[in-house]
Amino acid sequence: MKQNVVTDEYLALQRGVIERQQEAKSRIQQQVLEEIKQWDDEVLTLPVVPQSSIPFNSDQYQEVVNDMIDYLKETTTGLEESLNQLQTWVKEAPIKECMKRALEFDTEYFLSEAEKHDVSPWMPHYIAEQALRPFLQVVAEHLAAKKLPLNGEKQCPCCGEPARLATLEKSGEKWLACPRCEMTWQQKRLVCIHCQYDNHDSLSYITVEEDEIAHAEVCSHCHKYLKVIDKRKTFVKKSTALLDLETIHLDFIVQEEGYKEARDDDEGVS
Numbered sequence: 001m002k003q004n005v006v007t008d009e010y011l012a013l014q015r016g017v018i019e020r021q022q023e024a025k026s027r028i029q030q031q032v033l034e035e036i037k038q039w040d041d042e043v044l045t046l047p048v049v050p051q052s053s054i055p056f057n058s059d060q061y062q063e064v065v066n067d068m069i070d071y072l073k074e075t076t077t078g079l080e081e082s083l084n085q086l087q088t089w090v091k092e093a094p095i096k097e098c099m100k101r102a103l104e105f106d107t108e109y110f111l112s113e114a115e116k117h118d119v120s121p122w123m124p125h126y127i128a129e130q131a132l133r134p135f136l137q138v139v140a141e142h143l144a145a146k147k148l149p150l151n152g153e154k155q156c157p158c159c160g161e162p163a164r165l166a167t168l169e170k171s172g173e174k175w176l177a178c179p180r181c182e183m184t185w186q187q188k189r190l191v192c193i194h195c196q197y198d199n200h201d202s203l204s205y206i207t208v209e210e211d212e213i214a215h216a217e218v219c220s221h222c223h224k225y226l227k228v229i230d231k232r233k234t235f236v237k238k239s240t241a242l243l244d245l246e247t248i249h250l251d252f253i254v255q256e257e258g259y260k261e262a263r264d265d266d267e268g269v270s
């Protein structure tokens with residue numbers, strides 16, 4: 001089966017967004033770490049960010065939102081008018097509310113904002129989400145250093161994203177990895193992350209021709225899937241966001257076979 005289900009333009013655009021997020025992360029890092037210092041004395045409830053009062057500075061968030069819009073303006077053609085409308089919306093948008101709704105992955109909220117302000121339907125949520133990621137990534141790095149006792153959580157312990165990607169490490173261990181905030185946590189090899197069913201017969205694998213590195217683990221019990229990247233077969237170190245992006249073809253194939261993404265019938269992150 002062919003791998004290029006997504007256009008090269010889309011991949012290039014997303015790669016650029018990921019680079020911008022890395023730059024934004026360095027800019028905001030110090031302040032975010034300052035804001036979450038208070039957590040050092042607290043017992044943290046998982047997932048950590050949705051369970052806390054959101055510790056991010058809204059002016060900084062707005063700056064990253066603007067930066068993302070500028071990037072889209074520089075690199076896309078034919079979207080000028082929509083992007084101008086988006087910019088007008090952002091100037092007046094309740095930025096704290098946007099941050100909260102982005103964290104909750106509240107698509108409905110952004111769709112209704114788009115409709116009210118005559119903005120392309122996909123844009124507000126896309127921008128709000130992409131701008132949130134650098135903040136989440138700083139928190140994830142901080143949490144990883146704390147070495148919390150994590151094992152097989154089905155939601156990202158940092159941002160609450162349902163688990164959808166794992167890596168097989170050189171040691172043979174299986175680690176879940178969040179494309180949204182880059183948090184990683186360990187999982188048992190032969191257990192379905194979504195329904196925890198551990199009957200070995202219920203898990204099977206879907207592979208793509210000419211791709212030895214990525215496959216999907218599908219569960220006949222709950223009909224959900226997990227993408228798995230075999231790091232033993234690659235020496236190139238990539239972010240989880242990039243691994244997720246470069247395996248989008250696998251999502252299409254697996255969903256065509258009737259398997260669902262973890263988010264499909266969940267209520268999103270809580």
Ligand SMILES: [Zn+2]
Nearest residue numbers: 156159178181
């Ligand atoms: Zn996460």
Ligand SMILES: [Zn+2]
Nearest residue numbers: 192195219222
């Ligand atoms: Zn399952």
